[in-house]
Amino acid sequence: MATTTERLSATPDARRMLNKVPEVTIWFWVIKILCTTVGESFADWINTTLGVGLINTSLIFTAVLAGALGWQLSTKRYVPFVYWLTVVVLSVTGTLYTDILTDSQGVPLAVSSSVFAGVLAVVFGIWYARERTLSIHSIVTRPRELFYWLAVLVTFALGTATGDWTLELTGWTPGVSVLLPLGLIAAIVLAWRLGASVVLSFWLAYILTRPLGANLGDWLASPGSDGGLGLGTAVTSVVFLVAILATVLYLTRSRSDVIETHPQAAGVANPVRERIMLGYYAVVAVATAALLVWANHQPHAAPVGEGDGPAPASAPLTPEQATSSFPPADIANFRTITADTLAKLNSGDQAAVTTRVTDLEKAWDDAQPTLEPKNQQAWTFLDGEIDHVLKALRASNPDKATEADALNTLLTSLSSTPPQSPTAAAGAAGTPAPATTPPAPKPATASFPPADIANFRTITADTLAKLNSGHQAAATTRVTDLEKAWDDAQPTLEPKNQQAWTFLDGEIDHVLKALRASNPDKATETDALNTLLTSLS
Template identity: 65%
Template sequence: MSETTDAAAGAARRMLSKVPEVTVWFWVIKILCTTVGETFADWIDTSLGIGLTGTALLFTVVLAAVLGWQLRLSRYVPFVYWLTVVVVSVTGTLYTDILTDRLDVPLAVSTSVFAVLLAVVFGIWYARERTLSIHSIVTLPREMFYWLAVLVTFALGTAAGDWTLQLTGWGPGASVLLPAVLIVSVVVGRRLGANAVLAFWLAYILTRPLGANLGDWFASPTGEHGLGLGTAVTSVVFLLAISAVVAYLTFSRSDVIADPQQRPEPEGVANPVRERIMLGFYALVAVVAAGVLVWASGRPHALTSDEPTAGPATTAMGPGRAAAHFPATEVAKFRAITQDTVSKVQAGQQAAATTRIKDLETLWDRDQDTLQPMDRTGWEVLDHKIDIALKALRTKSPDAATETQALTDLLTALG
């Protein structure tokens, strides 16, 4: 009687799978969600003026609400699941930004910490459930472990991606290539017999920097080797793409995992020998990637002597003249970010300053379509000074005096 009751209770606690099948659509929408999530976070941070900490608190509350909705469901619902992924991606990114910008934790340290934390999550998950397969997400504890792992992978992907850009100084287009090549390597390894769970989570981590860098490439001005769409257009394009894919998945149900008890036996059986060989292959790829980063970090990506200098209009304008025709509220945001960056430089917080100036770049690019028609000359003057400041902070061997001078010149131009 007791065994029958326990079995019935166990069956009652089991649900249909709460996550989608891993198809090509899974990876497409995962990358799209990553891009939109980061862009939306930037918009909240720069437009509403609530600051990074306020934005993180806001999204933590939103995450709790959305995740609660997801956990209450008894089956996979595409809209709710992918909404949760977007919010988790934003929240994980913000947590990394807080470590870098507010607590001045070096990106190398935060990357290492998140990697260890992810290993701990996986270790506890496996010790309790004896599986890490997403096909086994049919109980509440497993789903909780799953979402915790997803949150940490986004934070880890953000830290690792930002650290890579800091080391290499790569532009938007080039920065897409490394995570893309690594993802291809993961796929090849899986096809040749790598462990399915390992391959899945490696790809999941790598799609975070890929999606973010892809968004930067689309949004960055053509003068910075981007496609020049701007953050607003990029966000709309990716959001429409997400909506289309989610609608397709909702009606087609092509990514719904069948009841695990009714699933057919897998066609292939894990081969321990092949898994070990492919583990060695992944290790080799990691070594090669590290070598590429070391090589790239050693190459000069500083401000060169033939960098274009300011034209007559730049030198002729007095303090504040360049920004005189722009909305005061927007100019105030530019000044606040620039002043904050100066403070970080003077405090010796180089990593935090480099990350903070990215907020200025994002806000400036987003407002280009609005500000440039108001005063093209003023916009060009400020754009040039922002470029100088960006290059001063992103050089391989930054000099505090040069950075401070570039930022001070920008503050003077802003008025």
Template identity: 75%
Template sequence: MTYQTSDSPGVRRSAGAHAPAPQMLNKVPEVTIWFWIIKVLCTTVGESFADWINMNLGVGLVNTALIFTGALAAVLVWQLGVARYIPFVYWLTVVVVSVTGTLYTDILTDSQGVPLAVSSSVFAALLAVVFGAWYVRERTLSVHTIVTRPRELFYWLAVLVTFALGTATGDWTLELTGWTAGVSVLLPFGLIVAIVVGWRLGANSVLSFWLAYILTRPLGANLGDWFGSPRDDGGLGLGTAVTSVVFLCAILFTVVYLTLSRRDVIEAHDLAGSRQARNTSRERGMLVYYALVSVAAAALLVWAHQQPHAAAASEEDGPAPVTTHLTPQEATSPFPPAEIAKFRAITADTLAKVDGDDQKAASRRVTDLEAAWDNDQSTLEPKSERAWTFLDGEIDHVLEAVRAEDPDKATEDKALNTLLTTLG
């Protein structure tokens, strides 16, 4: 969506307002169709690339987050230091912010055990605080007027939180519904279409922009999962590496085009224009429209969560499968022996590398266990959710032990031997 600013940096402030900061050229792009295309591409490649580093290279979630936090600091310094909008610098920053915000949410969920409902609520509240402080100080949230240092800092902080929020809400949606990657693309896409319709009918441009901006994160991530997931899981089977390369090439092509064409540069005369007339009554009416869209989306999620596959599993497997201890026979008998033998072989190989004091090799090998287990989830879990959940917990103990920042050999041996005993 493309819109004109409803705030002009030249508008006189009332007495007592914050003193205006020195103005600079706008260092963010014009919001055109190219903006949304490359935004989704950046989100997708950021998600896939982070998964590749975390899982395929065995770096681990926390170490990956530390790496990208350092990279984020470096690219932000670069972006803040340039004097004008440079497509390569700006979109590189967006990619790194995308990865970093995603990793922060993943750490809360995977390492700290924070429920996705809680993290979604926390990030939503944090985003509201950022927007509130931004508006109180600057009297605008428009991306057409990022012409002062405080506004630029507020802008990037808001972008970081939107990625964390988009990650949490997107993962929470998948947790509630159990949708495949291909199906899960449809919800954020449909909501973005609804926002575009609302904007065209007169909804507030700034509100519409930030709502769509949040939703591009789950849309891009779901696209990445769809491209990278195995065909058995409803994906295209390209893998994270190929998916990253495909979308990275698309980003580079788009950035080169925008650099040469300058189609997304906000010119100085655009910033100096008069305040655009706003139909406030229509904007208030469209708030009702957005509320109805939100209610419809929530109703869809509730309906999907209550579908028979979730209810049947609950009735069949009992009330507390996570905490129920199973015997090796109970844990493995529902599944094909060949699959259990595959998991046992990888586990035994990981244990041998730990005992041989080759921690890096053990980390790489345990990633193979994680990948094999995740790839088989769609076929194994329906056979017995109770047994699958129990084995999933045992494998999680192994992953935590082997990938610990300061691995303890005794803890690793215990977790691996326990899993080997369970696998029979």
């Protein structure tokens, strides 16, 4: 079997080039972790905070990756800035591809972890069969460079999947989750010092830096209630980006990580010791699996992310049970934002919808430390519905019907209240209780065509949105549209159910009276609109 040096000697000089990857020093690992962390936090900032959406963010970074990788391939030698820029973009892109499988396609993390592990094994297998080496010090031909960058991309995807799967199994906080990859990397360093295969140790550590950097970023960015330091994704991204630029500047000036010449024959490996250390790695793998199994069986709350669904079917909640667990003021705030988002959607302003739903996400996240301890199951129920809204509105090709359905479902839950007595229900609507028992809101709306009720609900939500934005005149004008729509529908609706029609007519009259008062009181107007919205939902 030809050695690496022999194969390189046989390679024509025209096809050989200076090694375009850095020397593996402590700086290599420091900047690798920094790149992974800033890649994770920066992607989250664009995807979630700016509301660009997962698919759009993935398309953007795929295009950026093509440019960065093209730049890297065009260089004639190792250039720190270009090399590490490519690593950062690969980190983000590999992470996004895993998130697409998990959040958009619903692929279980166990499956995606297995698939990416298989893909990486294939890449390494073909690479080794063709080149007879996987060493980072032998990247001196175009095929090896292409194999190297493909392997790097897959390691980021695999590291993301296995890291998220670990969190899913254990329920660990970000701070605790940092310890596992850190401990495993320490075990790899020990194995390398004791004579383990250098190439195997390098790639194992390379994969583990992905969950280490991501967990570190989550720890810094997550709020204190989640076990983090509360810096936020924007601050975390800036801090680590500055650290990366400072490190790259140092390496550019010092050239301490530059491999000046083609690789020479390495020292003779010790096959016996390498086999012994393979056994050591097997023991570490078994111990890690045992730890994860143990942690999985400990009581913990499963992590709830953007792609998670509502509460488990084994213990379903009704909307009334969920909202009754939390302060009415908080629920009213969420309901107002949701109604405002729906109104913007119905007006055809998709950009404003995406921006407004970010306010809902922020308000929900800010309230989590207060709400979640009150009722974990209720919080998870509403969190799942909000996640469904975010996913629908941030889709790469949003479907208006799907968006409206998600918003209406959430609005129905947020507008649901515990059962009231007939007298209380009538009082809440601002009309005296009739002698006969009035229908509850849901039976009233159920008596009429859904299209009519949806139209009334849209106008009411739009009126509430204008009121909350401080446009009293616009709200008064808009409520006239509600009055006209209701009057136009009266010949059709009233014969269907006189009692239901009277019930809703009283609530609409209460809204008209509140908004047309000579000195309108915003609290009274809001209460009247929310009461009607509850009935219409």
